[in-house]
Amino acid sequence: METLLQVNDLTMNFGGLRAIDHVSLEVRSGEIVALIGPNGAGKTTFFNCITGLYRPSAGEIRVFPPGQKEIRIDGFKPNRVTAIGMARTFQNIRLFSAMTVIENVMIGRHCRTSTNILGAILRGPRTRRQELETIDKSYALLEKVGLTRYANELARNLPYGAQRRLEIARALATDPFLLLLDEPAAGMNPRETKELDDLIVQIRDRDGLAILLIEHDMKLVMNISDRIVVMEYGKRIAEGTPDAIRNDPKVIEAYLGDETDA
Amino acid sequence: MLPGHRSIKTALRTALWFMFLTLPFMVVRVNTLKGEVEWRWQNMLWVGLAVFLLAIVWDIALSNRHKRSDRKPSASQTLSRLSQRVFHDKTVYLPIIAGVFCLALLFPWLFNTYQVNIMVLALMFVVLGLGLNITVGLAGLLDLGYIAFFAVGAYTYALLNTKFGVGFWFSLPIGGIVGATFGILLGFPILRLRGDYLAIVTLGFGSIAKIVFENWEEVFNGAKGIAGIGRPGLFNIEMSLEATTTYIYYLMVALVMFAAFMTNRLKESRIGRAWLALREDEIACVTMGIDMARTKLSAYAFGAFWAGLVGVIFAARNTYINPNSFTFMESALVLSVVVLGGMGSIVGVMIAAMVLILLPEYLRAVAEYRMLVFGAVMVLMMIFRPQGLVSNVHRYYRKHSETDAAQKG
Numbered sequence: 001m002e003t004l005l006q007v008n009d010l011t012m013n014f015g016g017l018r019a020i021d022h023v024s025l026e027v028r029s030g031e032i033v034a035l036i037g038p039n040g041a042g043k044t045t046f047f048n049c050i051t052g053l054y055r056p057s058a059g060e061i062r063v064f065p066p067g068q069k070e071i072r073i074d075g076f077k078p079n080r081v082t083a084i085g086m087a088r089t090f091q092n093i094r095l096f097s098a099m100t101v102i103e104n105v106m107i108g109r110h111c112r113t114s115t116n117i118l119g120a121i122l123r124g125p126r127t128r129r130q131e132l133e134t135i136d137k138s139y140a141l142l143e144k145v146g147l148t149r150y151a152n153e154l155a156r157n158l159p160y161g162a163q164r165r166l167e168i169a170r171a172l173a174t175d176p177f178l179l180l181l182d183e184p185a186a187g188m189n190p191r192e193t194k195e196l197d198d199l200i201v202q203i204r205d206r207d208g209l210a211i212l213l214i215e216h217d218m219k220l221v222m223n224i225s226d227r228i229v230v231m232e233y234g235k236r237i238a239e240g241t242p243d244a245i246r247n248d249p250k251v252i253e254a255y256l257g258d259e260t261d262a
Numbered sequence: 263m264l265p266g267h268r269s270i271k272t273a274l275r276t277a278l279w280f281m282f283l284t285l286p287f288m289v290v291r292v293n294t295l296k297g298e299v300e301w302r303w304q305n306m307l308w309v310g311l312a313v314f315l316l317a318i319v320w321d322i323a324l325s326n327r328h329k330r331s332d333r334k335p336s337a338s339q340t341l342s343r344l345s346q347r348v349f350h351d352k353t354v355y356l357p358i359i360a361g362v363f364c365l366a367l368l369f370p371w372l373f374n375t376y377q378v379n380i381m382v383l384a385l386m387f388v389v390l391g392l393g394l395n396i397t398v399g400l401a402g403l404l405d406l407g408y409i410a411f412f413a414v415g416a417y418t419y420a421l422l423n424t425k426f427g428v429g430f431w432f433s434l435p436i437g438g439i440v441g442a443t444f445g446i447l448l449g450f451p452i453l454r455l456r457g458d459y460l461a462i463v464t465l466g467f468g469s470i471a472k473i474v475f476e477n478w479e480e481v482f483n484g485a486k487g488i489a490g491i492g493r494p495g496l497f498n499i500e501m502s503l504e505a506t507t508t509y510i511y512y513l514m515v516a517l518v519m520f521a522a523f524m525t526n527r528l529k530e531s532r533i534g535r536a537w538l539a540l541r542e543d544e545i546a547c548v549t550m551g552i553d554m555a556r557t558k559l560s561a562y563a564f565g566a567f568w569a570g571l572v573g574v575i576f577a578a579r580n581t582y583i584n585p586n587s588f589t590f591m592e593s594a595l596v597l598s599v600v601v602l603g604g605m606g607s608i609v610g611v612m613i614a615a616m617v618l619i620l621l622p623e624y625l626r627a628v629a630e631y632r633m634l635v636f637g638a639v640m641v642l643m644m645i646f647r648p649q650g651l652v653s654n655v656h657r658y659y660r661k662h663s664e665t666d667a668a669q670k671g
Contacts, residue, residue, distance in 0.1 A: 107550050115531060120531035120532065
């Protein structure tokens with residue numbers, strides 16, 4: 001298994017507050033890695049650093065796109081990170097709510113197509129072919145997440161669980177090799193969580209993507225992850241297989257509190 | 263439904279408040295000839311009565327609206343459905359387009375030069391509206407100084423023509439390109455701004471442009487303006503004033519069609535979708551791999567391009583321009599066109615431009631209260647139909663295989 005993402009000693013300060021303190025993490029191809037920890041541990045900040053929304057204060061982020069040389073991406077703009085092949089979803093759903101479902105997915109194809117203003121106006125054969133490809137690929141993705149029947153509805157009219165799945169479809173549309181999911185199961189009922197569980201495993205097994213996810217639903221995390229990394233107060237406190245993490249005294253303390261406190 | 267006790271009390275209070283507010287200009291009049299003050303108390307009575315009745319009607323309308331939104335689809339929803347059907351059914355929209363086109367072609371033969379002239383002005387605002395619709399309606403970037411690009415286009419042609427003798431047709435694309443260039447130049451410093459800050463800065467840009475034109479005497483001839491600008495020519499044929507007006511009219515019709523066509527093509531393309539996404543959510547937009555700077559700048563540039571083009575035509579039609587044609591009022595008017603028409607909606611913007619320019623022209627009888635009516639219409643729109651006259655229509659995307667089957671079958 002080759003490494004896809006390697007984060008070394010990532011640190012992020014907001015003024016005097018250190019949100020992430022020398023966190024290292026590695027994701028290898030075909031892996032599902034979960035990042036867990038109590039609220040405020042810095043998980044989402046970590047995601048924002050990797051995807052270029054924040055510029056990390058220190059540390060380095062390297063990616064190894066399959067079949068390409070390694071690239072150091074810390075300090076890259078988010079759109080460049082996406083173009084390299086890392087796509088993400090958001091904890092608080094960020095869909096283009098006044099656009100239709102299919103349009104949302106088509107936006108994901110933006111960085112894989114190249115029509116410019118002139119091409120769009122003239123609408124030549126190349127532009128038309130690209131457009132048809134975009135539509136077809138988007139439909140295929142909607143089918144994968146089970147939203148085909150909503151294709152031409154406005155995204156904001158979708159039920160909550162469907163919105164979460166649409167975000168995953170939109171991220172997949174950018175042709176990533178690594179998918180970052182920020183609490184994909186938040187607010188879902190057990191049945192929806194089960195469906196999501198299947199979807200994530202399917203994305204890994206069939207499409208061969210590696211997945212890094214932040215999640216609070218322990219059942220989901222323990223079910224699907226190959227490795228788990230635990231964060232608390234911006235620090236990495238543990239890493240290991242689900243079984244090892246379940247029995248790690250430090251993790252139990254972080255989640256349940258010190259026994260002497262209680 | 264009868265108005266309740268409470269709504270009568272509110273209406274009474276509103277009426278009193280309006281009577282007080284309108285006192286200075288409805289009641290008091292200084293007669294400069296006789297040198298005395300006239301007190302027209304009966305006006306106050308009329309204002310009070312009118313406001314009282316309107317307030318009660320208003321209250322009933324609002325409460326009906328609340329009730330309706332609970333039960334069945336409201337009138338505005340029905341209108342949205344209707345517009346969806348009109349825009350998606352070829353048998354409906356093709357005859358309408360053909361009809362409007364024929365009317366547009368016959369217009370100069372049916373009406374006199376005065377009407378044609380007003381129509382030319384309205385068509386100019388249609389194109390300006392379509393241009394600003396790209397920046398504000400599609401990409402969601404508020405621009406309160408849009409008229410500056412219009413001025414840039416007008417001055418470009420005025421200077422090229424009076425100083426270097428460059429012809430109209432050659433200047434037309436140059437005007438557009440210069441406008442777009444200024445769009446990009448002004449776009450750079452405001453890439454990171456949003457909301458209120460964007461409003462303030464663009465407002466400033468608009469004012470700065472006007473002040474530069476007003477004070478740079480050597481180049482722009484200051485407040486005196488530039489006169490003797492050449493009318494658009496056609497193979498050196500001598501044309502009467504009337505013929506020129508008709509000529510410009512057809513030119514504007516062509517430009518409107520051209521602008522609508524191009525905007526529509528862009529809207530349903532990769533670029534247009536990126537603009538819409540930018541309007542919806544900037545952060546999600548960049549994480550989906552869209553280059554924010556390029557997308558914003560292209561929206562500013564393309565919007566400004568149309569203003570530049572129309573500016574050239576404006577200068578050629580008037581043969582005289584001065585900075586007073588490019589005030590904040592004009593920027594606000596174009597923005598109203600976009601908001602009233604419906605953000606992002608091409609047809610809506612066209613209708614709104616016609617309404618906002620033609621209505622005041624034909625309402626000259628009540629010229630004094632034009633702005634009052636204008637403001638009232640805008641407030642009413644925001645309350646009852648915030649999405650504009652015609653809401654943005656989303657294209658219906660079919661699967662490729664389905665389209666193939668439909669074409670074969």
